Amino acid sequence: MPILVLDIGGSNVKLRLTGQNGRTKKIPTGPDYTPKRLIADVRAATKGKKFDGVSIGFPGPVIDGRLPFEPQNLGPGWAGFRFKKAFGKPVKLINDAAMQALGAYEGGRMLFLSLGTGLGSALIVDFHVIALELCNLRWSKQQSLEDRVGKDAIMSLGIEQWEENVRIAVKMLRKAFLPDTVAIGGGAASHLKHVPKWVRRGDNSWALAGGERLWTEKRFRY
Amino acid sequence: MPILVLDIGGSNVKLRLTGQNGRTKKIPTGPDYTPKRLIADVRAATKGKKFDGVSIGFPGPVIDGRLPFEPQNLGPGWAGFRFKKAFGKPVKLINDAAMQALGAYEGGRMLFLSLGTGLGSALIVDFHVIALELCNLRWSKQQSLEDRVGKDAIMSLGIEQWEENVRIAVKMLRKAFLPDTVAIGGGAASHLKHVPKWVRRGDNSWALAGGERLWTEKRFRY
Numbered sequence: 001m002p003i004l005v006l007d008i009g010g011s012n013v014k015l016r017l018t019g020q021n022g023r024t025k026k027i028p029t030g031p032d033y034t035p036k037r038l039i040a041d042v043r044a045a046t047k048g049k050k051f052d053g054v055s056i057g058f059p060g061p062v063i064d065g066r067l068p069f070e071p072q073n074l075g076p077g078w079a080g081f082r083f084k085k086a087f088g089k090p091v092k093l094i095n096d097a098a099m100q101a102l103g104a105y106e107g108g109r110m111l112f113l114s115l116g117t118g119l120g121s122a123l124i125v126d127f128h129v130i131a132l133e134l135c136n137l138r139w140s141k142q143q144s145l146e147d148r149v150g151k152d153a154i155m156s157l158g159i160e161q162w163e164e165n166v167r168i169a170v171k172m173l174r175k176a177f178l179p180d181t182v183a184i185g186g187g188a189a190s191h192l193k194h195v196p197k198w199v200r201r202g203d204n205s206w207a208l209a210g211g212e213r214l215w216t217e218k219r220f221r222y
Numbered sequence: 223m224p225i226l227v228l229d230i231g232g233s234n235v236k237l238r239l240t241g242q243n244g245r246t247k248k249i250p251t252g253p254d255y256t257p258k259r260l261i262a263d264v265r266a267a268t269k270g271k272k273f274d275g276v277s278i279g280f281p282g283p284v285i286d287g288r289l290p291f292e293p294q295n296l297g298p299g300w301a302g303f304r305f306k307k308a309f310g311k312p313v314k315l316i317n318d319a320a321m322q323a324l325g326a327y328e329g330g331r332m333l334f335l336s337l338g339t340g341l342g343s344a345l346i347v348d349f350h351v352i353a354l355e356l357c358n359l360r361w362s363k364q365q366s367l368e369d370r371v372g373k374d375a376i377m378s379l380g381i382e383q384w385e386e387n388v389r390i391a392v393k394m395l396r397k398a399f400l401p402d403t404v405a406i407g408g409g410a411a412s413h414l415k416h417v418p419k420w421v422r423r424g425d426n427s428w429a430l431a432g433g434e435r436l437w438t439e440k441r442f443r444y
Contacts, residue, residue, distance in 0.1 A: 061400055126443070128350050136397035140362050175358035178283055221348070 004051040004089075005211030006042065007096060007204065008058050010073030010117040013038065014204060015045055018212045024204075032075040039086045053090040055211030056083060057099035059118065061133065065093050073117055092214045094222060095131035096207065098122040102129055102220060103210030104183040104202050111179040114186035115166070119146040123177060129222035134173065145169055151188045163192055170199065226273040226311075227433030228264065229318060229426065230280050232295030232339040235260065236426060237267055240434045246426075254297040261308045275312040277433030278305060279321035281340065283355065287315050295339055314436045316444060317353035318429065320344040324351055324442060325432030326405040326424050333401040336408035337388070341368040345399060351444035356395070367391055373410045385414055392421065 007014040013027045027041045060071040060078075070079045083091040094102075097120025101112035105124050113134075114120030121134035135146035147153065148165045157165070170182060184192070185202040195201050213220065229236040235249045249263045282293040282300075292301045305313040316324075319342025323334035327346050335356075336342030343356035357368035369375065370387045379387070392404060406414070407424040417423050435442065 063400075123352070125350065125352050128347065128443075130345070130347050130352075131400075133398050133400060136394060138360060138362075138394055140360075172358060172360055176355050178285075178353075178355060221350075 001053070001215065002049075002051045003053050003055055003212055003215050004042070004046060004049075005055045005208050006038075006057065007099065007207040007211070008038070008056065008074075009096070010059060013041070014207065015042065016208045016211075017046070017049055017051055018208075024208065029074060031073060034075040034077045035081040035083070035086070036077065037075075042087075051089070053092065053215055054083070054087050055099065055214045056091060056093045057096035057207055057211060058093060059096045059116075059120070062093050062095050062098075062131065067093070094129075094210075094214065095122065096120055098129050098131040098222060099210040099214070100185045100202070100204075100206045101183065101210065102213050102217075102222070103206035103208065104185060104200065105129075106181070108180035109178065110181045110183055111173060111177045112183045112185065113170070113173070115149070115151065115184060115188035115191075116186035117151050119150045120186065123179070127219040127221060129220055131222075154188065154191065159191060163194070166192060170196075223275070223437065224271075224273045225275050225277055225434055225437050226264070226268060226271075227277045227430050228260075228279065229321065229429040229433070230260070230278065230296075231318070232281060235263070236429065237264065238430045238433075239268070239271055239273055240430075246430065251296060253295060256297045256299045257303040257305070257308070258299065259297075264309075273311070275314065275437055276305070276309050277321065277436045278313060278315045279318035279429055279433060280315060281318045281338075281342070284315050284317050284320075284353065289315070316351075316432075316436065317344065318342055320351050320353040320444060321432040321436070322407045322424070322426075322428040323405065323432065324435050324439075324444070325428035325430065326407060326422065327351075328403070330402035331400065332403045332405055333395060333399045334405045334407065335392070335395070337371070337373065337406060337410035337413075338408035339373050341372045342408065345401070349441040349443065351442055353444075376410065376413065381413060385416070388414060392418075 003018045005016050015025045067078050097114045101122040110124045112122045119135040121132040123130045137145040139145050139148045149169050154162045183200040185206050189201050225240045227238050237247045247267050289301050319336045323344035332346045334344045341357040343354040345352045359367040361370045371391050376384045405422040407428050411423050
């Protein structure tokens with residue numbers, strides 16, 4: 001059963017049909033990108049291709065399979081958008097960090113952090129996927145975890161201070177969530193020079209693996 | 223099936239046999255309290271009473287039904303202690319905040335905070351109970367959430383500043399965990415003057431209800 005996996009981000013959508021190893025297309029997005037443009041772009045990119053379902057990883061909270069809020073880094077029209085109707089196919093909509101976490105998961109209690117445009121996060125406990133918004137945790141009175149660990153912090157603080165902040169954040173979150181493993185993905189994960197051996201570092205392939213697992217791996221709850 | 227419920231804390235153990243509404247005994251504990259003394263105290267307190275199982279809410283992490291660490295506020299000997307052997311009965315051992323959360327739970331995604339000697343926490347998502355240690359989250363470079371929201375903070379900061387800190391912490395945790403409900407229990411919950419209407423405030427009866435539900439409510443995973 002071929003599945004179309006979409007990993008929507010603030011700078012591009014990554015798109016892959018399962019069964020086509022490594023062939024990922026990127027479609028640019030941005031702060032004015034709407035769901036109607038997504039539908040048109042995906043139609044064009046998948047012309048002549050067959051797929052039976054769509055997995056969408058979305059950069060924001062997903063509640064009961066719907067988007068309750070407009071996203072921070074995209075255009076308007078996303079809240080409440082009916083993807084299933086627009087695609088004419090079954091759709092599984094999930095938070096983007098949760099989709100990546102699903103792709104990374106190997107068992108037990110895993111904390112997942114995505115170092116992308118923002119800071120994504122999810123916890124998986126015994127195949128139960130729980131999307132979180134740990135970006136909103138406090139770093140100090142003025143600053144959030146996202147302010148100090150997100151991708152923008154690389155530019156504003158310099159890469160060494162940013163890496164030190166990631167280290168501090170991971171140490172704190174390990175104490176707070178007691179995970180068996182910590183996995184770090186997202187586009188900026190590759191910038192980390194030193195990764196403790198108990199941290200698993202991944203890349204965007206986790207998102208695509210997670211999108212496929214939504215349909216094939218029955219043990220997951222999300 | 224009568225169950226003995228023990229809610230172990232840094233100043234006392236609360237003890238109740240299910241089926242005996244409201245009759246809770248308190249046994250004093252303290253920084254030198256050992257599991258051997260617990261067993262002796264419980265034997266004395268339950269002399270002539272019948273029970274078929276024991277629920278233990280413990281103030282520290284519980285992993286795979288065992289205590290991996292010595293607790294902060296009690297004496298030595300707890301890590302790895304074999305409660306089942308000592309009681310000669312089936313024992314369910316769970317983090318104390320998780321046990322309270324279980325007693326408070328009504329469905330959906332619930333974040334539970336216990337304002338006791340320390341700051342306890344748990345998340346329940348669709349009957350899956352996940353004990354957390356959010357006490358270790360950061361308030362500032364020098365201070366943790368527990369430093370500013372735990373019971374000691376009432377004395378050191380004054381009750382008004384403490385209540386303001388609880389308000390800030392709950393607001394932050396709501397954004398980070400996206401719960402349908404927030405429940406606040408523990409001995410210090412009663413000191414809060416103003417509780418937002420979307421927060422449920424409880425008391426120690428949640429711990430005893432949770433201890434019973436461990437045996438009677440099959441939907442829970444923990």
